[in-house]
Amino acid sequence: xxxxxxxxxxxxxxxxxxxxxxxxxxxxxxxxxxxxxxxxxxxxxxxxxxxxxxxxxxxxxxxxxxxxxxxxxxxxxxxxxxxxxxxxxxxxxxxxxxxxxxxxxxxxxxxx
Amino acid sequence: xxxxxxxxxxxxxxxxxxxxxxxxxxxxxxxxxxxxxxxxxxxxxxxxxxxxxxxxxxxxxxxxxxxxxxxxxxxxxxxxxxxxxxxxxxxxxxxxxxxxxxxxxxxxxxxxxxxxxxxxxxxxxxxxxxxxxxxxxxxxxxxxxxxxxxxxxxxxxxxxxxxxxxxxxxxxxxxxxxxxxxxxxxxxxxxxxxxxxxxxxxxxxxxxxxxxxxxxxxxxxxxxxxxxxxxxxxxxxxxxxxxxxxxxxxxxxxxxxxxxxxxxxxxxxxxxxxxxxxxxxxxxxxxxxxxxxxxxxxxxxxxxxxxxxxxxxxxxxxxxxxxxxxxxxxxxxxxxxxxxxxxxxxxxxxxxxxxxxxxxxxxxxxxxxxxxxxxxxxxxxxxxxxxxxxxxxxxxxxxxxxxxxxxxxxxxxxxxxxxxxxxxxxxxxxxxxxxxxxxxxxxxxxxxxxxxxxxxxxxxxxxxxxxxxxxxxxxxxxxxxxxxxxxxxxxxxxxxxxxxxxxxxxxxxxxxxxxxxxxxxxxxxxxxxxxxxxxxxxxxxxxxxxxxxxxxxxxxxxxxxxxxxxxxxxxxxxxxxxxxxxxxxxxxxxxxxxxxxxxxxxxxxxxxxxxxxxxxxxxxxxxxxxxxxxxxxxxxxxxxxxxxxxxxxxxxxxxxxxxxxxxxxxxxxxxxxxxxxxxxxxxxxxxxxxxxxxxxxxxxxxxxxxxxxxxxxxxxxxxxxxxxxxxxxxxxxxxxxxxxxxxxxxxxxxxxxxxxxxxxxxxxxxxxxxxxxxxxxxxxxxxxxxxxxxxxxxxxxxxxxxxxxxxxxxxxxxxxxxxxxxxxxxxxxxxxxxxxxxxxxxxxxx
Numbered sequence: 001x002x003x004x005x006x007x008x009x010x011x012x013x014x015x016x017x018x019x020x021x022x023x024x025x026x027x028x029x030x031x032x033x034x035x036x037x038x039x040x041x042x043x044x045x046x047x048x049x050x051x052x053x054x055x056x057x058x059x060x061x062x063x064x065x066x067x068x069x070x071x072x073x074x075x076x077x078x079x080x081x082x083x084x085x086x087x088x089x090x091x092x093x094x095x096x097x098x099x100x101x102x103x104x105x106x107x108x109x110x111x112x
Numbered sequence: 113x114x115x116x117x118x119x120x121x122x123x124x125x126x127x128x129x130x131x132x133x134x135x136x137x138x139x140x141x142x143x144x145x146x147x148x149x150x151x152x153x154x155x156x157x158x159x160x161x162x163x164x165x166x167x168x169x170x171x172x173x174x175x176x177x178x179x180x181x182x183x184x185x186x187x188x189x190x191x192x193x194x195x196x197x198x199x200x201x202x203x204x205x206x207x208x209x210x211x212x213x214x215x216x217x218x219x220x221x222x223x224x225x226x227x228x229x230x231x232x233x234x235x236x237x238x239x240x241x242x243x244x245x246x247x248x249x250x251x252x253x254x255x256x257x258x259x260x261x262x263x264x265x266x267x268x269x270x271x272x273x274x275x276x277x278x279x280x281x282x283x284x285x286x287x288x289x290x291x292x293x294x295x296x297x298x299x300x301x302x303x304x305x306x307x308x309x310x311x312x313x314x315x316x317x318x319x320x321x322x323x324x325x326x327x328x329x330x331x332x333x334x335x336x337x338x339x340x341x342x343x344x345x346x347x348x349x350x351x352x353x354x355x356x357x358x359x360x361x362x363x364x365x366x367x368x369x370x371x372x373x374x375x376x377x378x379x380x381x382x383x384x385x386x387x388x389x390x391x392x393x394x395x396x397x398x399x400x401x402x403x404x405x406x407x408x409x410x411x412x413x414x415x416x417x418x419x420x421x422x423x424x425x426x427x428x429x430x431x432x433x434x435x436x437x438x439x440x441x442x443x444x445x446x447x448x449x450x451x452x453x454x455x456x457x458x459x460x461x462x463x464x465x466x467x468x469x470x471x472x473x474x475x476x477x478x479x480x481x482x483x484x485x486x487x488x489x490x491x492x493x494x495x496x497x498x499x500x501x502x503x504x505x506x507x508x509x510x511x512x513x514x515x516x517x518x519x520x521x522x523x524x525x526x527x528x529x530x531x532x533x534x535x536x537x538x539x540x541x542x543x544x545x546x547x548x549x550x551x552x553x554x555x556x557x558x559x560x561x562x563x564x565x566x567x568x569x570x571x572x573x574x575x576x577x578x579x580x581x582x583x584x585x586x587x588x589x590x591x592x593x594x595x596x597x598x599x600x601x602x603x604x605x606x607x608x609x610x611x612x613x614x615x616x617x618x619x620x621x622x623x624x625x626x627x628x629x630x631x632x633x634x635x636x637x638x639x640x641x642x643x644x645x646x647x648x649x650x651x652x653x654x655x656x657x658x659x660x661x662x663x664x665x666x667x668x669x670x671x672x673x674x675x676x677x678x679x680x681x682x683x684x685x686x687x688x689x690x691x692x693x694x695x696x697x698x699x700x701x702x703x704x705x706x707x708x709x710x711x712x713x714x715x716x717x718x719x720x721x722x723x724x725x726x727x728x729x730x731x732x733x734x735x736x737x738x739x740x741x742x743x744x745x746x747x748x749x750x751x752x753x754x755x756x757x758x759x760x761x762x763x764x765x766x767x768x769x770x771x772x773x774x775x776x777x778x779x780x781x782x783x784x785x786x787x788x789x790x791x792x793x794x795x796x797x798x799x800x801x802x803x804x805x806x807x808x809x810x811x812x813x814x815x816x817x818x819x820x821x822x823x824x825x826x827x828x829x830x831x832x833x834x835x836x837x838x839x840x841x842x843x844x845x846x847x848x849x850x851x852x853x854x855x856x857x858x859x860x861x862x863x864x865x866x867x868x869x870x871x872x873x874x875x876x877x878x879x880x881x882x883x884x885x886x887x888x889x890x891x892x893x894x895x896x897x898x899x900x901x902x903x904x905x906x907x908x909x910x911x912x913x914x915x916x917x918x919x920x921x922x923x924x925x926x927x928x929x930x931x932x933x934x935x936x937x938x939x940x941x942x943x944x945x946x947x948x949x950x951x952x953x954x955x956x957x958x
Contacts, residue, residue: 007114010344012331012362015797015813019187022809023171029812041365041855050352055365075125077183083174085184085331085341087115087348104113105348 001111002067004081005097006059007088009105013038013057017080017089024071024079025064033064034080059089061110067091115348117312124176129161131177134617134711141165145175146715147614148600149256149607151552151581152195152803156334157256157607157614158185159715160192169196169601169620179309180612180716181339187797187810194807196601196620200870202583203623206594212571213876213929215588222624225593226638232575233269233639236546244270244503245510246546248533250277252553253284253801256607259494260628261551262526263663266499267643268635269549272511274499275527276553277570278534278560278888281896281903285336286525287455290901291464294755297742298733300471300483302447304342307484307611307722312345316725319349320481322443325363326356326467327378328451332795335451337609343449354436356381357453358791359820359862360855369436372857373426375791375907379459380767381433382466384422386414388437389473395441396475403728403740404472405747413751413764425767441474445481452793453906458895458951460902462765465752472748478726485727489608489719490694492662496526497676500684501665502643510543512536514900517941518950518958521900522760526676526683531894531941537569538940548576552597552628554584556882558802558866561905563888564844564928565938579631582806585882588874589929596625603627604651606658606706611722613694615709629654655706660699664690693719761898770904771895771944774952786841786909788825792887793865793906802866817867817885819848821912824858826850829912836915839863841908842946844889844934846924847915861912863887876929883924889934892943894950900958 013036021033041055059080068078072091076082081089090097094111101107130136135144141163149157159178163171172192176183188195205225210216220228237246249265251257251274265274281287289299302323308314323343330340347353347366355364356371356378364370373381389395390411400407419430419437426433440446448471454464476482487493500508512532513523523529536545548570553559560566570576570590578584578591581599601620605627606613618627626634633651636644648654657663664675665684673690676683691699694717698704703712724732731737740746744754756763775782776789798804798814805811819839821831831837835850839861848863856862868882883889891905913919927934937945941957949956 005114007348010348012341012344014331014341015187016185016190018813019190019809020173020185023190023193029808041360049368050366052370053360053365055360055362075128077124077176079173082176082183083185083190085186085339086344087182087184087341088344090114100114102114107114 001094002072002092003094003097003109003111004061004067004078005090005100006108006110007090007105008056008058008108010086010088011057011059012086014085016083016085017059020079020083021065024068027064031064032062034059034061058108065112067112113348113350115345120182126177129175129177132714134714141170142619144617144619146617146619146710148189148192149603149605149614149616150600150800151597152188152192152800153600154188154334154800155253155337155609156339157616158189159183160185160189162601162619164619167621169193178716179311180306184341186334187813188800188804191807191809192601194809195804196599196622198582198806200583200806201581201622202594202596203625204596205624208592213589213879215874217594222626222634225595226634228593229577229635230638233547236574242543242546243507243510245273245507246543247271247273248277248528248545248548249274250548250550250553250555252559256605257552257628258496259607260632262496262499263494263502264551264632264635265549267502268632268639270503270507270640272499272503272508273528273533274496275530275533276559277550277555278562278566278893279530280534280561280893281460281901282525282527282530283455283460283903283905284452285455286527287460287901288450288464290525291461292468294752294759295465295468295743295749296472296477296485298485298487300468300477301338301486301610302343302449303481303484304346306338306342307486309612309718312349316480318445318481319346320351320445320447322352322354322440322446324354324356324440324446324448325361325367326448326450327453328449329361329363329794330449330451331362332797333451354440358857358860359794369432369439371426371428371432371436373428375789375860376457376459376770376773376904377426377767378453378457379463379466379765380417380422380425382463382470383414383417383765383767384419384433385437385440385470386410386466386473387417388419388434389441390414392438394438395473399475399477400473403747405745405749406751406753407473410469410750440470445479446474446476447481447483455902456906457904458770458897458902459767460897461761461899465756466765469750472750477748478728480725484722484725485733486610486722489611489613489722490692490697492608492613492658492692492694493676494658494663495676497683498663500526501663501674501676516542517894518896518900520760521958522758524759524899529900531896531900534569534893535940537573538938546574548573548590550577550586551579554580554586554802554868556589557585557868557886561888561891561903562843562893563883563886564933565893567928568933568938581625582870583874585868585879589876589879595631596623597631598622598625598627603629604655604706605629606655606709612716612718613709615706615715617710617715659704659706659709660692660695661690662692666690759899768952770907771947771949771952772904772909773907776909782909786911787859788861788910788912789859790839790861790863790887790890790908790910791906792863792908794862796864799866802868805868806870817848817864818851819864820851820853820856820862822856822858822860823852823854825861826852829914837912838915838919839887839890839910839912841890841910842944843892844924846884846886846889848885861910877923877926879925879929881925883928886924889924894941895943896951896958
């Protein structure tokens with residue numbers, strides 16, 4: 001089974017995945033194949049440094065997502081993965097992606 | 113760590129992406145591998161695959177085989193097709209037929225447009241004995257424009273007066289280039305491996321240990337030829353961060369240290385960091401011993417600037433200042449990423465020099481993972497100074513310079529002095545500006561500080577030409593002739609900003625629009641045929657000249673060659689050979705051509721200079737080929753006695769407050785009236801300055817201008833998310849929609865810049881709504897720091913109040929375009945009505 005791994009620790013919320021997907025699927029205003037969720041920003045009391053703030057983006061795949069079947073059949077990357085500026089998206093076999101997760105930073109693995 | 117560059121490269125199906133091909137057919141499309149360089153666009157140039165059908169751009173995607181951006185594209189480039197094919201894009205030259213601001217136009221031919229311009233200049237300037245210096249040429253940023261428009265100004269129109277209208281203090285980038293050149297002699301950028309074609313795999317490259325993101329949001333701005341997301345790749349590889357910013361950004365939330373300093377107190381912080389580093393002996397002693405000068409003088413000077421002293425000014429704890437300084441200084445490889453905030457304060461030139469010192473004393477210069485010294489690839493350097501090469505010397509000597517308006521200051525920048533230009537418009541001194549040429553710029557919506565004041569200047573200009581891909585508020589308000597420009601998809605052009613040299617290849621057509629380059633060829637052959645017939649009769653000749661000599665001067669009759677001093681700096685120098693390094697590398701193998709760059713090189717080529725570390729050890733920086741830096745002494749001058757001395761700038765830095773901030777801190781009544789420091793101009797992902805507002809997809813994500821207020825402010829003023837509010841001070845007012853930011857200091861608000869609404873009424877008083885939402889209704893011109901550098905436009909005082917019916921009329925558009933403006937008491941050289949001063953320094957005047 002194919003999946004998309006998101007190393008969302010590093011997602012910057014830049015919207016590239018959303019627009020890349022919308023253009024490819026030709027979705028009208030208000031519809032998305034992948035949509036950012038935003039958590040924070042808020043502070044953790046008593047914490048300092050990089051643990052002080054929570055401000056996390058996580059792109060969520062919608063029902064419209066077909067993982068770019070037509071592109072991947074030709075050897076191309078899914079649009080969101082190809083254009084992810086933060087370099088936090090990976091496409092492949094779920095088993096391989098699961099192995100790629102190493103516990104060093106927060107990840108989510110999406111399948112259809 | 114999940115990031116693995118080799119795994120990424122190995123995973124690309126090279127056949128699917130047609131490696132090595134510049135153009136192919138695919139599913140009924142022609143696909144072209146090229147680079148974008150706007151308009152619409154930004155400062156950068158990312159590798160793209162453009163999909164066209166019947167001469168029309170249908171879609172675009174990033175090119176995973178491009179080493180600059182690795183296929184990763186921002187939302188604006190992904191949406192390029194909407195900008196290129198915008199239905200209301202002007203299709204042919206236009207002549208104004210109604211009054212200015214009525215938006216009534218008549219289609220004319222290019223021949224008639226150029227004839228009209230040439231005839232007007234002849235009849236109203238040349239025949240009346242007025243010099244060409246009475247023409248002011250204005251340009252925007254990005255879209256590789258600073259290479260081309262100054263050249264147009266000098267070579268086609270013959271004027272030395274080129275710059276940005278209303279842009280007091282040159283408050284973008286020039287302060288950084290000059291402030292750092294004074295001490296280091298070259299320009300430092302953070303090494304995220306961008307100098308190497310093999311990028312993160314380069315065997316010499318090491319990721320920085322600590323990067324300071326200072327007055328900058330590189331993810332959103334991608335400013336200055338630098339892709340901010342490169343730094344996220346570094347973060348994944350272990351780089352840790354310090355954020356210096358009044359606002360919490362993504363970096364602040366992910367940093368080891370966030371220093372939310374009061375706006376425009378950066379110099380106090382920088383001096384305190386130097387104090388910590390020098391008193392705690394954290395400096396790189398060996399680097400200073402071998403490569404720097406005046407360390408003892410610097411150490412003695414900064415001894416007074418303790419973290420406790422800075423804490424009171426910056427309003428952050430002294431321990432935080434100390435800890436962050438140690439974190440940066442003790443990193444083996446540290447680097448500083450600086451942004452526009454450095455240019456938008458009266459401390460600007462000394463701030464830029466002082467932060468350069470933070471790089472230097474820690475030895476973070478030109479080593480892997482530090483601030484590397486970069487130049488434009490292949491020594492291709494057209495810029496402001498190019499105008500000087502082709503402008504008549506007598507006319508050039510009349511250039512509007514800083515000393516005309518700030519006596520005692522010395523002009524050292526290629527651009528005309530922005531305040532001297534303001535004064536010429538306002539007073540006709542030392543001569544009147546009769547003609548305004550604006551190319552790829554929407555000044556009154558965007559870069560012009562004191563925009564209502566600039567409107568008063570421009571509404572009476574005798575003749576105005578606006579060249580742009582889109583009809584803009586600036587065009588509707590002032591243009592007598594409108595010239596349609598091509599976008600990136602239609603342009604054959606090139607640019608270097610550091611490395612690599614990149615070509616953009618035209619893939620589509622737009623009616624009668626011309627590219628900036630085609631406009632230069634057409635206008636030059638009309639206005640200056642003797643020169644243009646000889647050197648640039650065609651677009652092909654112009655593009656070849658760029659690659660061969662970068663528009664520098666070669667006179668076969670005298671054998672003499674001259675080159676401009678560089679991208680921003682003033683002056684020209686005689687050299688034995690003006691050929692670029694690209695020509696030297698490729699003229700013999702027959703690939704020194706635009707065609708070869710596009711087709712054989714797939715649109716790009718890296719040069720060796722930016723890829724080489726420790727250039728100061730290798731004799732690569734100095735004209736004499738000796739080791740050292742391109743400074744008078746050959747060492748990094750930590751106190752730039754010689755250069756700042758020549759520029760009339762005190763070599764030892766001291767923090768001063770702007771007029772507004774001084775009054776805000778000292779005058780309780782003023783502060784009660786205007787309780788907020790209004791930061792402004794931070795960028796958003798959807799827009800490059802005033803661009804992209806036509807694009808439905810960008811507006812879906814970001815429909816309206818937003819003013820950020822704190823949670824506390826929202827409660828005090830009973831403000832709801834999305835509610836319109838007025839923002840006002842002594843200079844004027846505008847309105848934007850509330851966004852509540854729980855992380856914002858309650859003393860601050862933040863307003864957006866660059867707004868207009870292409871879907872709204874163009875004619876006066878509405879003018880696409882641009883004045884209604886323009887934060888530059890609240891900024892002021894004529895106030896600058898040392899050297900005439902830096903206007904404090906990002907820290908203005910303001911009050912806010914609800915948009916209720918009883919206070920909504922008249923609208924700012926009505927006030928500015930119909931009722932004479934917010935103020936009728938402007939005095940040239942004075943920013944405000946409440947003081948005659950234009951600086952807080954002794955005497956009150958520059």
